[in-house]
Amino acid sequence: MKLIILGPAGAGKGTQSEFIVDAYSIAHISTGDIFRKNLKEGTPLGLKAKEYMDGGLLVPDALTVEMLISRISESDCQNGYLLDGFPRSLAQADALEAAGEAIDQVLLIDVDYSLLTERIVGRRVCPECGAAFHISNNPPKIEGICDKCGAELVHRPDDKEETIKARLVEYDEKTKPLIGYYEEKSLLAKVGGDKPIAQVSQAIKQILDSL
Ligand code: AP5
Numbered sequence: 001m002k003l004i005i006l007g008p009a010g011a012g013k014g015t016q017s018e019f020i021v022d023a024y025s026i027a028h029i030s031t032g033d034i035f036r037k038n039l040k041e042g043t044p045l046g047l048k049a050k051e052y053m054d055g056g057l058l059v060p061d062a063l064t065v066e067m068l069i070s071r072i073s074e075s076d077c078q079n080g081y082l083l084d085g086f087p088r089s090l091a092q093a094d095a096l097e098a099a100g101e102a103i104d105q106v107l108l109i110d111v112d113y114s115l116l117t118e119r120i121v122g123r124r125v126c127p128e129c130g131a132a133f134h135i136s137n138n139p140p141k142i143e144g145i146c147d148k149c150g151a152e153l154v155h156r157p158d159d160k161e162e163t164i165k166a167r168l169v170e171y172d173e174k175t176k177p178l179i180g181y182y183e184e185k186s187l188l189a190k191v192g193g194d195k196p197i198a199q200v201s202q203a204i205k206q207i208l209d210s211l
């Protein structure tokens, strides 16, 4: 199963990805997590990506596409994958198609923008495994500690109010055209992301079980 999860910053892509990859035994590929891992390791790719991420801007397509295409050729993707945060521009979607990847379903998490800032400002993430929590909507069992791997949770540097605005402008300008792109290919399914996390997961399960 080859899936894409699409939606603005804070829609719940990462949160729902955790559920999907566990339920369907596929690899979770988050381009944002890959950039953050590279930055932590101080690689040239991570340092370059930081210049854009800190301002809420998309990392240039050339860097992102090369990294993604190489990642999906790894052995853990043989059973399928879920792309979380890729593609984010028409050029990225075209590159994925040109690489011969046949996508089975694109899930769009549709959320009213008024909910996003509160979700993002209250988010705490695991720098080791990428799991996302929320101080009130989805708290970890032990405050400040990742349920999955025990690492100390952090607040992402791009989760500031002014950066969130820039991320939503980038989404509107560069990523939203993908909705029409995948609708035309009859691959898009919309999921209402305003509901509680478990209800969103249930709606996604219904879609994926009928594939
Ligand atoms: P990325 O890491 O992908 O960030 P994003 O797209 O801005 O999305 P987020 O991770 O902020 O949100 P999410 O939808 O995953 O929400 P989450 O589940 O955590 O990208 C970061 C940056 O990297 C980009 O700005 C760009 O610079 C660069 N980049 C990455 N990919 C790129 C690409 N392909 N091309 C170019 N540049 C790229 O949930 C948010 C919070 O809400 C959590 O606290 C969660 O607990 C809570 N929550 C989730 N669902 C619900 C719900 N239903 N109800 C209540 N609370 C909820």
Ligand code: MG
Binding pocket: 013, 014, 015, 030, 032
């Ligand atoms: Mg995410």
